[in-house]
Amino acid sequence: MPAPRTFQILGFATLLLVASFLDERLAWGALALDALVAVAFLVDFRRAARTPLEAARRWPPLLVQEAPAEVAVSAGTSARRRVTLALREGLHPGLAERPLRREVAIQGPGEVRWTTYTLIPRRRGEHPAAPLTARVLGPWKLAWAQRDLLPAEAARVYPQVRWEGRVGQLLALAQRRRMGQIPQRMHGVGTEPYALREYLPGDPISKIHWKATARHGRPVTREDTWERSARLVILLDCARTMASMDGRRSKLDYGLA
Secondary structure, eight states: OBOHHHHHHHHHHHHHHHHTTTOTHHHHHHHHHHHHHHHHHHHHHHHHHTOOEEEEEEOOSOEETTOOEEEEEEEEEOOSSOEEEEEEEEEOTTTOSSOEEEEEEEOSTTOEEEEEEEEOOOSOEEEEEEEEEEEEEOTTSSBEEEEEEEOOEEEEEEOOOOOSHHHHHHHHHHHHHHTTOOOSOOOSOOOEEEEEEEOOTTOOGGGBOHHHHHHHTSOEEEEEEOOSSOOOOOOOOOSGGGGOEETTEEHHHHHHO
């Protein structure tokens, strides 16, 4: 595609055509300039298309829904000139709201230019990332040549489990409880056996351990505590109604958190 310098030269040729009403020789000069620009554009386009390039993309180790992550892209060339690139990341709407663009200038051969951008995944799941596309500016700055530097790949986004509001309060409460920092008194009676002791007046009859009583020949009471090693099975509703959105998150996202 034409670069801004091409349009500037063509604009100058248009001025010559306008001025040809005063001198007919200016029209021939404008036509010659147009032909020269067309030939130079083709030559510059071919040189830009043949520019050797190599690139790499480095994803973060973990992508979490609505959590900022840094993605790094590197580009290098063996050409013995300054190379200007316009990079475009075509990302799925679940990864970014719009495609990301960066302009990179590589000064010479052997130099590897890194550019980073912040990615905030919008939805959980596996989303495709389009090929990394680059537009290379020709040495005369008359034409851009476009090509794909990296193939398409998939990125997996995990659900967010640390949110603000009511969900965040419940998660913080569960974290403190797991660490033994119980913020409130527990009410009720536990059911997990803790120890056996001698029966004392006032102990409920339902707490008597009859097998131990028969083995020792005297009443033995069972002490219970709160369940801490129980196996929990959570049933999560994944029906279609859970796909309804509340802001930028679905009901299923809240359920996973």
